Amino acid sequence: MDPTLQRGDRPVWARLRFDQMAPSGACAKGPIRPVLAPSRSRPIITIWSNRNATYFQLTTLEMDFTLDDEQRMLADTVGRFVAAEYEFEARRKRLAKNGGFSQELWDTLAGMGLFGLNVPVEHGGIGGGPVETLMVMEQLGRGLVLEPYIDTGVVAPRLIARFGSAAQRSRWLPCIADGSQRFALAALEPQARYDLNDIRTGAERRDGGFVLDGAKCVVPHGDSAHWLIVPARSAEGVTLFIVDAAAAGVHAQGFPTIDHRRVAELRLDQVRVADDQVIGAVGAGYPLLEWAVDQALAALAAEAVGAMDRLTELTCEHLRTRMQFGKPIGSFQSLQHRAADMRIAVEQARALALMAAAGADADDRAQRRRGAIAAKAMAGRSGRFVGQQATQLHGGMGMTDEMACGHYFKRLTAIDMTLGNTEHQVEAYGEFL
Amino acid sequence: MDLGPTSEEDAFRREVREFVAARLPDDIRRKVLGFLRVEREDYVRWQRILAEHGWGAPGWPVAHGGCGWNAVRRNIFEEECFVAGAPRQMPFGLSMIAPVLMKFGTPAQQQRFLPRILTMDDWWCQGYSEPGAGSDLASLKTRAVRRGDHYVVSGQKTWTSFAQWANWMFALVRTGTDGKPQQGISLLLIRMDSPGITVRPIKTLDGGFDINEVFLEDVRVPLDGLIGEQDAGWTIAKYLLGHERTAIAGLGMCKRLLRRLKEVARSQTKRGRPLIDDPRFRDKLSKIEIDVHAHEWALARLVSLEQAGQGLGAEPSMLKIRGSEIQAELGELLMECAGPYAVPHVEDALSPDHAGATAGGAELNPLTGLYLDLRKVAIYGGTNEIQRGLIGKAIVGA
Ligand SMILES: Cc1cc2nc3c(=O)[nH]c(=O)nc-3n(C[C@H](O)[C@H](O)[C@H](O)COP(=O)(O)OP(=O)(O)OC[C@H]3O[C@@H](n4cnc5c(N)ncnc54)[C@H](O)[C@@H]3O)c2cc1C
Numbered sequence: 001m002d003p004t005l006q007r008g009d010r011p012v013w014a015r016l017r018f019d020q021m022a023p024s025g026a027c028a029k030g031p032i033r034p035v036l037a038p039s040r041s042r043p044i045i046t047i048w049s050n051r052n053a054t055y056f057q058l059t060t061l062e063m064d065f066t067l068d069d070e071q072r073m074l075a076d077t078v079g080r081f082v083a084a085e086y087e088f089e090a091r092r093k094r095l096a097k098n099g100g101f102s103q104e105l106w107d108t109l110a111g112m113g114l115f116g117l118n119v120p121v122e123h124g125g126i127g128g129g130p131v132e133t134l135m136v137m138e139q140l141g142r143g144l145v146l147e148p149y150i151d152t153g154v155v156a157p158r159l160i161a162r163f164g165s166a167a168q169r170s171r172w173l174p175c176i177a178d179g180s181q182r183f184a185l186a187a188l189e190p191q192a193r194y195d196l197n198d199i200r201t202g203a204e205r206r207d208g209g210f211v212l213d214g215a216k217c218v219v220p221h222g223d224s225a226h227w228l229i230v231p232a233r234s235a236e237g238v239t240l241f242i243v244d245a246a247a248a249g250v251h252a253q254g255f256p257t258i259d260h261r262r263v264a265e266l267r268l269d270q271v272r273v274a275d276d277q278v279i280g281a282v283g284a285g286y287p288l289l290e291w292a293v294d295q296a297l298a299a300l301a302a303e304a305v306g307a308m309d310r311l312t313e314l315t316c317e318h319l320r321t322r323m324q325f326g327k328p329i330g331s332f333q334s335l336q337h338r339a340a341d342m343r344i345a346v347e348q349a350r351a352l353a354l355m356a357a358a359g360a361d362a363d364d365r366a367q368r369r370r371g372a373i374a375a376k377a378m379a380g381r382s383g384r385f386v387g388q389q390a391t392q393l394h395g396g397m398g399m400t401d402e403m404a405c406g407h408y409f410k411r412l413t414a415i416d417m418t419l420g421n422t423e424h425q426v427e428a429y430g431e432f433l
Numbered sequence: 434m435d436l437g438p439t440s441e442e443d444a445f446r447r448e449v450r451e452f453v454a455a456r457l458p459d460d461i462r463r464k465v466l467g468f469l470r471v472e473r474e475d476y477v478r479w480q481r482i483l484a485e486h487g488w489g490a491p492g493w494p495v496a497h498g499g500c501g502w503n504a505v506r507r508n509i510f511e512e513e514c515f516v517a518g519a520p521r522q523m524p525f526g527l528s529m530i531a532p533v534l535m536k537f538g539t540p541a542q543q544q545r546f547l548p549r550i551l552t553m554d555d556w557w558c559q560g561y562s563e564p565g566a567g568s569d570l571a572s573l574k575t576r577a578v579r580r581g582d583h584y585v586v587s588g589q590k591t592w593t594s595f596a597q598w599a600n601w602m603f604a605l606v607r608t609g610t611d612g613k614p615q616q617g618i619s620l621l622l623i624r625m626d627s628p629g630i631t632v633r634p635i636k637t638l639d640g641g642f643d644i645n646e647v648f649l650e651d652v653r654v655p656l657d658g659l660i661g662e663q664d665a666g667w668t669i670a671k672y673l674l675g676h677e678r679t680a681i682a683g684l685g686m687c688k689r690l691l692r693r694l695k696e697v698a699r700s701q702t703k704r705g706r707p708l709i710d711d712p713r714f715r716d717k718l719s720k721i722e723i724d725v726h727a728h729e730w731a732l733a734r735l736v737s738l739e740q741a742g743q744g745l746g747a748e749p750s751m752l753k754i755r756g757s758e759i760q761a762e763l764g765e766l767l768m769e770c771a772g773p774y775a776v777p778h779v780e781d782a783l784s785p786d787h788a789g790a791t792a793g794g795a796e797l798n799p800l801t802g803l804y805l806d807l808r809k810v811a812i813y814g815g816t817n818e819i820q821r822g823l824i825g826k827a828i829v830g831a
Contacts, residue, residue, distance in 0.1 A: 188773055191702065191705075193701075193702070193703050193704075193772045193773065194772060194773065195703075195704060198704070217773060217774070217792070218773040218774065218776055218777060218792065253790065255777040255778075255779055255790075255791070255792040256777070256778060256779060256780070257776045257777050257778055258775070258776060258777075258778040258801045258802065258805075259776075263776060263777050263792065265792055323565070324566075324567060324568050324569040324572070325568070325569045325572075326569075326572075329568075332818070334818055334821070335818070384765075388761075388808065391808050391812075392808070392811055392812065392816070392817070392818075395567050395568070395812055395816060396562065396567060396591070396592045396644075396812060396813070398808075398812070399637050399638055399644075399806075399808065399809050399812065400635050400636065400637055400638070400644075401635075401636040401637060401638060401640070402635070402636065406638040406805075409638065409805070410638065410805065413768075413775075413801065413804070413805070414775075414776050417768070417769075417771075417772070417773065417775040417776050417801070418773070418776060419773075421769060421772070421775075423713060423714070423769065424772075427713060
């Protein structure tokens with residue numbers, strides 16, 4: 001272990017350096033295990049082959065589990081915000097009042113600069129990246145924060161900063177950073193299930209712009225977003241558009257979700273968009289869509305880690321305090337084993353959330369996708385396991401709306417079923433075998 | 434050993450199937466099969482239709498107005514009713530307190546209650562669990578003190594299913610404090626409209642309100658509400674729980690869920706083809722159907738062993754564990770069918786009169802709630818951990 005790590009520190013936040021990356025695609029197989037290289041005191045990740053007994057080192061990357069000052073401040077601030085504003089009873093009261101999210105807390109998040117996390121410094125942001133995103137998402141997950149963060153705080157700024165024109169960057173990034181504009185990624189269509197490429201929404205060139213027609217489904221908070229990121233198909237191929245949610249012809253019907261958030265079904269009816277609302281090149285939007293979804297998958301995976309970590313803590317607390325047969329139920333070995341398995345599941349999900357963060361900025365598509373897909377698959381699987389076990393170990397209390405347990409279970413369930421459940425991700429991963 | 438159904442059993446199955454097809458009201462069928470909210474009146478209506486036909490109490494002896502069917506017939510009956518979309522016959526009166534009344538009740542108690550259970554003029558709830566007494570039922574604290582011609586009952590029950598609809602509760606109460614905790618427990622029948630009773634609904638994960646807290650404050654219960662001897666309630670309680678667990682094998686529910694799963698898997702598409710044709714999903718369906726077959730044959734075998742007096746005594750526990758696991762998994766697969774539409778959830782649309790829209794359509798809207806709700810089967814009626822403990826004791830014995 002890193003000597004700078006204190007006992008009790010949780011080695012979550014990693015800064016990953018790819019200065020010694022192997023050629024892409026070379027590290028497709030095998031479990032990842034940290035080993036101590038003899039010449040160093042820090043753990044080195046080595047990828048082993050599982051085809052035969054001899055392993056060979058394909059990649060090394062140095063992991064530094066310590067936080068730098070800025071990162072520590074960020075994590076502390078978000079952690080404090082979540083602890084104060086998202087104390088469970090306070091959250092429950094807010095849910096009972098209006099459901100969905102609160103503009104007031106959105107503004108608080110904005111005041112903390114969190115929407116600028118992925119906005120470059122020159123556009124008024126913090127200039128953070130995947131590692132900072134991972135940190136923030138884990139904290140939001142721990143508190144079951146309802147304010148829709150991923151699309152506005154991660155997907156839109158990362159997408160625009162990386163693929164937007166100079167004009168688009170200076171138009172959108174500052175108003176993302178200050179929290180005044182909300183974005184929603186409309187990745188899926190009603191007939192598509194989780195297939196990103198199944199795009200029937202049409203884009204037709206007209207009068208120096210485009211006209212969009214079609215439907216998008218289960219768009220996170222699509223009924224309160226100001227801007228929609230919409231893939232549509234034209235003669236040139238798939239193009240990614242930024243659509244004004246208030247434009248004529250955009251119809252959003254909002255629905256509550258199982259985890260007390262909102263999604264919208266969108267209908268686009270002869271919606272006019274200008275050329276400068278195209279992100280990247282016309283007809284070259286599909287890889288961008290995939291890229292954007294990968295950012296969302298990595299963020300969702302990190303959020304799930306936070307939620308399962310907290311849920312495991314809550315369950316262990318319950319095991320310590322719930323008395324039956326004259327002793328804490330945690331003294332029954334069968335329940336201890338279950339708690340241990342929950343902890344292992346969290347660790348697996350965390351490991352792959354790290355892998356996803358490590359690859360989120362990679363130029364190499366396979367490296368990026370593999371990480372995002374694997375992380376989301378594991379988040380789904382571990383999340384289901386942790387949610388189900390927590391419910392079972394809470395007994396009757398686990399089935400009620402009054403206990404935090406069930407709310408974590410519901411969020412983990414919803415994360416699993418968002419942008420591709422475990423089954424879908426496992427299938428998608430097949431591309432990289 | 435003679436495997437497979439006899440021609441007589443086949444004929445019986447057909448008879449039940451035809452009866453349910455003809456007599457189950459369509460509005461009830463639609464609610465039940467669509468996993469919408471079923472109301473008190475729906476349960477009562479169906480029970481009365483059954484009772485009128487002489488099928489109100491499959492498990493009771495004929496002398497008490499029951500069918501006197503053996504376990505095989507009872508299973509066939511339950512299965513056919515479930516698969517066709519009948520509401521379940523509420524167990525609290527019919528298969529929990531009724532057998533107890535028959536075995537331990539006075540003739541007066543039997544005459545008073547049994548006919549009303551058959552026609553569901555009374556709705557019973559089960560007051561066993563308390564906030565501090567779940568798996569460890571013997572630690573219950575609700576006290577009943579004898580004063581002249583009545584008991585005075587004070588305490589709190591919880592998780593009481595359908596207490597909001599019940600007019601009677603059978604409750605375990607503490608009447609003595611000497612000796613082991615199992616001693617000094619009595620079983621009382623309590624009118625729910627007695628002064629001093631408050632019912633507070635508990636909202637569940639899926640947004641439902643089927644379980645409740647019941648507060649009892651100096652509730653007066655006439656002495657004829659005592660079943661059997663005072664302080665001897667534990668044996669009676671255990672007798673009753675044995676009945677509950679057999680029902681929790683839930684084969685009928687497994688089959689209903691499996692049928693629905695196939696329907697939904699047929700109606701949903703993946704890459705433009707029915708989901709049921711997707712090899713990945715198809716494998717899961719095959720696996721769960723095999724599990725259901727195993728459960729069915731295990732139920733048949735274990736019930737017949739038990740009837741022949743050759744059982745371990747842990748048969749109900751085994752069946753309960755598998756039944757609950759299969760139901761939970763079927764719920765999970767149903768949710769998976771919905772894909773992205775597993776996330777939106779319009780609670781009001783679980784009421785059949787809801788006119789508004791749902792995101793993925795009425796077929797998909799209830800499925801995630803169903804998944805969450807089905808986790809309860811591994812908890813109620815004695816958790817799966819407790820059941821495993823019982824099986825372990827029976828087979829390891831160390
Ligand atoms: C939907 C629902 C409906 C219900 N309806 C009724 C009803 O109508 N009437 C009624 O009286 N009750 C009812 N119950 C209560 C039910 O019987 C209890 O929830 C159940 O017995 C578990 O008790 P508990 O909830 O207190 O959990 P606890 O006993 O606190 O158990 C918590 C966890 O500890 C485990 N555990 C406890 N003891 C042991 C042990 N010795 N070894 C290993 N593990 C152990 C349990 O398995 C569980 O995982 C209902 C419950 C639910 C969820």
